[in-house]
Amino acid sequence: MITVLFAHPYPDRSRANSRLLKAISDLDQLEIRSLYERYPTFDIDVEAEQTALRVSHTIVWQHPMYWYSVPGLLKHWFDKVLVRGFAYGEGGVHLLGKRCLWVTTTGGDLTAFTSGGLHAHSFSSFVPAIEQTARFCGMEWLAPIIVHGAHKISDAALDNHALNYRNLLQSLGR
Amino acid sequence: MGEGSLVVDNLVYLTAAVICVPIAARLKLGSVLGYLAAGCIIGPFGLDLTKDPQATLHFAEFGVVLMLFVIGLELDIKHLMKLRRPIFRGGTVQMLACSIPLFVFFFVIRLPWEAALVASIALGLSSTAVAMQTMAERKLANTGLGKTGFALLLFQDIAAIPLIAVVPMMASAEVSGDSGWLVAGKALAAVVLVVLIGRFLTRPLLRIVAQTGLREIFMGFTLLLVLGIALLMAASGVSMALGAFLAGVLLASSEYRHALETDIQPFKGLLMGLFFIAVGMSIDFGLLIEQPLVVLGLLGAFSFIKLGMLRWIAGPLEIPAKQRWLFAALLAQGGEFAFVVFGVARTASVLPAPWDGLLTLTVALSMALTPVWLIAHDRFLTKRNENQRDADTIEDDSASVIIAGFGRFGQIVGRLLLASGVKATVLDHDPDQIDLLRKFGFRVYYGDATRLDLLHAAGAAKAKVFVLAIDDPDTSVALVDTLLEAFPGLKIVARARNVPHYYELRNRGVDIVERETFESALVVGRAALSALGVGKYEANERANRFRRMNIGMLERMLPHMADEKRRVEMAKNAMNELERQFAHDMRTLSEHGDLSWHNPTYSRD
Structure with missing residues (x-):
C-alpha cells in the first residue's frame, strides 16, 4: 500500500498539484x-493516520512549498503523527525501512534559488x-520530485512530471 | 385562652426577638444570648407578657427537631461512617470525663445516689441548639473543632434516649407501665420504620410532589415529613430530634437535599429562636432571688467542672491547639435534654423537690453563660493565639463548577467537564431529568436555580465557574442579576437564547456569552459550502471569518443598544458591511488562488 499525504489548503484552485495528483x-x-479536506479545523485523528502509515510500504508527502517548508497542516501532522513510540524512540519502529517520497511544487524557477536570486540559496x-524528518524515522529517502515555477510551467512539462510521478509509484507498488 | 392570645403571644415573641437579637448581634454577643434575653424580658419574671412558657418550650422543641433534620441532610451515610470513631470514642470519653466528676460533686453535696447519677449524666450533655447555632455563626462547621463538636453532640443525642427511657425505671415505687424491653423494642421498631420510610417511600413521594411544581406544597410536604417522623419517634419513646436526624441522613444523598434544606431553613431559624426565648422565659428568677448562693454555687461548680474537663480532653480528642478553649466554652453549657430528663426524673420522684428546680435553673443559666465564655475567650485568648495558626482544616467538598440548567444544552457541557475529570454540581428543576441523570453518576440537585439560598447551598460562594445553561431568557437574566450581586467573584459562562438575550447578558457584564444555535448553524453552513464543492478547509475559513465578523458586529453595537433607532440603522449597515466583506473575500481569494511569492500581487521586486 502507498499512502499519499496531500497537503493543499485550496486544492480546487491548484493547477500543478491537482494535475500531479490526478495522474496517480x-x-x-x-x-x-487530503489533509486539508480531512482535518479542516486541524483536528488530526492521530490513530487513523498512524494506522494508514502502518499498512503502507511507501509514504508520499505532496504539497506546494510554503515559506521554504511544508504547509502548516502538514507540519502539524508531523508534530502529532510522527511521535515517540510510533515513529522513533522506544517502540517507534513503525516507519522503519519504509520508503519516503517527497513531491513538491514551487512558485519560482531555478534562477530564484541561487545565491543572487530571490531566495538567496539553492533549492537543495x-x-x-x-x-531528515524522514530519515530520523528510519525511512529510506527517495529522490524527490520537484516542480519549479508551477504557475508558469507549460502543460507539456507538467504532464512530463506527472508521468514520472506515476511511473515511479507504479514501479514502487510492484 | 382564645385564638386572640395565640396571635398576641406571637406578636410578643416576634417583637422581643426583633428588638433583642439585633442588639445582641451588634454587641457581638451572638443571637442565642439575644433570644435568651428576649425570653427573660417577656417572661414571668420580666414583663410577664405571655401565659405559658412550658407550652411554648414544648412547641419550640420542633426548632431543635428541624435543626437536627437539617444537620442530618448535610451528612450522608458515607460521611457518617467516617465519623463513627469520633462519635463513639469521643462521645464516650466526653460523657465519662464530665459526668464522673459531676457525680462525685453531687454525691459530696449529699444528693441521693440515684439523683446524683441522673443529674450528673444529664448535665454531662451539652446543648446541641446553642453549640450548633454558635458554630454555624462562627463558621466552624468544617474545622476540626466543628467536626468533633458535632460528633460529641450527636453521641449525646443518642445517649439521651436510653437515659430518658431508664430514669422512670429507677423510681422504686411507681414504675410506668412499659418494661425496659418493651421500650427498647418499640424504639427499635420505630427506627426501622423510619429507615424504611426514608429509603423507599420518601423519594418517590418527593418526586411526585416536586412534579406539581408548587413550591409551597413541596415545603409543606417537607415539614409534614419531618414532623411526622419526629412524632412517630416520640410516640415510641425515642427522641424526636434523633428521629428527624435519621430522616435527614436518609435523604442526604437524594437529589432533593438542597431544596429540602432551603425550604426548612427559615422554619428552623425561627423555631430555634423561639426555643431560646422559651428557655429564657422558663428561667426561675424566684429561685435565684431566694437562694442566690446555692444557685451561683451550683452554676460555678458545674461550669468549673465542665469547662475544665472539656479543656482537658480537647487534646486527646485531637482538637487543634488553638481551638481547645473555644471547644470547652462551646460545649460547657447544660443541654435541652437536661430539661426533659429533669422533668421525667421529677415525675418519677428520682430527683427530690428543690433540686429539680435548682438544676433546671442551673442549666438555663449555663446556656446564658455560653456567650459570656465565648466573649471571654475572644477577649483574652484569641490575640495570644493569633500567630500560631493551625493548618487549614476547612474541607472544601463543593464542586468548582456549577451548571444551572441541565437540558440538552447543559448536558453536553456537563459531560465534557465530567469526561475531563471535573465534577460539576448541577441544578435543574425537572424531576424526571434528574432521576435519569443520577443513574449516570452526576451530582444533580433539584431546585429553582434563581434562589439565592439554593445557590448558597450548592456552594456558589466557593465555586469558580458558573455555567448558565438555562433555556428561558428571563430566568437566565434574573439569575445573572442574583449572581453578580451575591457572588461578584464568580466567573459566568452563559448560554444565550438569541441576539436580544445575548445583549441582555453582555450589557450586564457577562463576558462569555454563546448563542445556543450559532456554532451548530456555522457547522451546517460549512457542510453546505463543502457540499457545493468548496474545499473543507476553505469552508472552515469562511465560517471562521463569518464568526469573527458577526461577533465583531454584535460587540460594536453593544454600546448603542439603549437607542433602538440607532440599533436598526447599525443592523442595516452591518449587513452592508458583511456583503462588502464577502465580495472582498471572493475577489481576493480568486485573485490569489495560490499564496505564492511569484504571483504578481505578492511579488517583492
Whole structure:
C-alpha cells in the first residue's frame, strides 16, 4: 500500500498539484489522504493516520512549498503523527525501512534559488529539514520530485512530471 | 385562652426577638444570648407578657427537631461512617470525663445516689441548639473543632434516649407501665420504620410532589415529613430530634437535599429562636432571688467542672491547639435534654423537690453563660493565639463548577467537564431529568436555580465557574442579576437564547456569552459550502471569518443598544458591511488562488 499525504489548503484552485495528483489517483494499492479536506479545523485523528502509515510500504508527502517548508497542516501532522513510540524512540519502529517520497511544487524557477536570486540559496539547501524528518524515522529517502515555477510551467512539462510521478509509484507498488 | 392570645403571644415573641437579637448581634454577643434575653424580658419574671412558657418550650422543641433534620441532610451515610470513631470514642470519653466528676460533686453535696447519677449524666450533655447555632455563626462547621463538636453532640443525642427511657425505671415505687424491653423494642421498631420510610417511600413521594411544581406544597410536604417522623419517634419513646436526624441522613444523598434544606431553613431559624426565648422565659428568677448562693454555687461548680474537663480532653480528642478553649466554652453549657430528663426524673420522684428546680435553673443559666465564655475567650485568648495558626482544616467538598440548567444544552457541557475529570454540581428543576441523570453518576440537585439560598447551598460562594445553561431568557437574566450581586467573584459562562438575550447578558457584564444555535448553524453552513464543492478547509475559513465578523458586529453595537433607532440603522449597515466583506473575500481569494511569492500581487521586486 502507498499512502499519499496531500497537503493543499485550496486544492480546487491548484493547477500543478491537482494535475500531479490526478495522474496517480487511479493506481491500485494507493490511498490519497487530503489533509486539508480531512482535518479542516486541524483536528488530526492521530490513530487513523498512524494506522494508514502502518499498512503502507511507501509514504508520499505532496504539497506546494510554503515559506521554504511544508504547509502548516502538514507540519502539524508531523508534530502529532510522527511521535515517540510510533515513529522513533522506544517502540517507534513503525516507519522503519519504509520508503519516503517527497513531491513538491514551487512558485519560482531555478534562477530564484541561487545565491543572487530571490531566495538567496539553492533549492537543495531547503531540503535537509524535510529529508531528515524522514530519515530520523528510519525511512529510506527517495529522490524527490520537484516542480519549479508551477504557475508558469507549460502543460507539456507538467504532464512530463506527472508521468514520472506515476511511473515511479507504479514501479514502487510492484 | 382564645385564638386572640395565640396571635398576641406571637406578636410578643416576634417583637422581643426583633428588638433583642439585633442588639445582641451588634454587641457581638451572638443571637442565642439575644433570644435568651428576649425570653427573660417577656417572661414571668420580666414583663410577664405571655401565659405559658412550658407550652411554648414544648412547641419550640420542633426548632431543635428541624435543626437536627437539617444537620442530618448535610451528612450522608458515607460521611457518617467516617465519623463513627469520633462519635463513639469521643462521645464516650466526653460523657465519662464530665459526668464522673459531676457525680462525685453531687454525691459530696449529699444528693441521693440515684439523683446524683441522673443529674450528673444529664448535665454531662451539652446543648446541641446553642453549640450548633454558635458554630454555624462562627463558621466552624468544617474545622476540626466543628467536626468533633458535632460528633460529641450527636453521641449525646443518642445517649439521651436510653437515659430518658431508664430514669422512670429507677423510681422504686411507681414504675410506668412499659418494661425496659418493651421500650427498647418499640424504639427499635420505630427506627426501622423510619429507615424504611426514608429509603423507599420518601423519594418517590418527593418526586411526585416536586412534579406539581408548587413550591409551597413541596415545603409543606417537607415539614409534614419531618414532623411526622419526629412524632412517630416520640410516640415510641425515642427522641424526636434523633428521629428527624435519621430522616435527614436518609435523604442526604437524594437529589432533593438542597431544596429540602432551603425550604426548612427559615422554619428552623425561627423555631430555634423561639426555643431560646422559651428557655429564657422558663428561667426561675424566684429561685435565684431566694437562694442566690446555692444557685451561683451550683452554676460555678458545674461550669468549673465542665469547662475544665472539656479543656482537658480537647487534646486527646485531637482538637487543634488553638481551638481547645473555644471547644470547652462551646460545649460547657447544660443541654435541652437536661430539661426533659429533669422533668421525667421529677415525675418519677428520682430527683427530690428543690433540686429539680435548682438544676433546671442551673442549666438555663449555663446556656446564658455560653456567650459570656465565648466573649471571654475572644477577649483574652484569641490575640495570644493569633500567630500560631493551625493548618487549614476547612474541607472544601463543593464542586468548582456549577451548571444551572441541565437540558440538552447543559448536558453536553456537563459531560465534557465530567469526561475531563471535573465534577460539576448541577441544578435543574425537572424531576424526571434528574432521576435519569443520577443513574449516570452526576451530582444533580433539584431546585429553582434563581434562589439565592439554593445557590448558597450548592456552594456558589466557593465555586469558580458558573455555567448558565438555562433555556428561558428571563430566568437566565434574573439569575445573572442574583449572581453578580451575591457572588461578584464568580466567573459566568452563559448560554444565550438569541441576539436580544445575548445583549441582555453582555450589557450586564457577562463576558462569555454563546448563542445556543450559532456554532451548530456555522457547522451546517460549512457542510453546505463543502457540499457545493468548496474545499473543507476553505469552508472552515469562511465560517471562521463569518464568526469573527458577526461577533465583531454584535460587540460594536453593544454600546448603542439603549437607542433602538440607532440599533436598526447599525443592523442595516452591518449587513452592508458583511456583503462588502464577502465580495472582498471572493475577489481576493480568486485573485490569489495560490499564496505564492511569484504571483504578481505578492511579488517583492
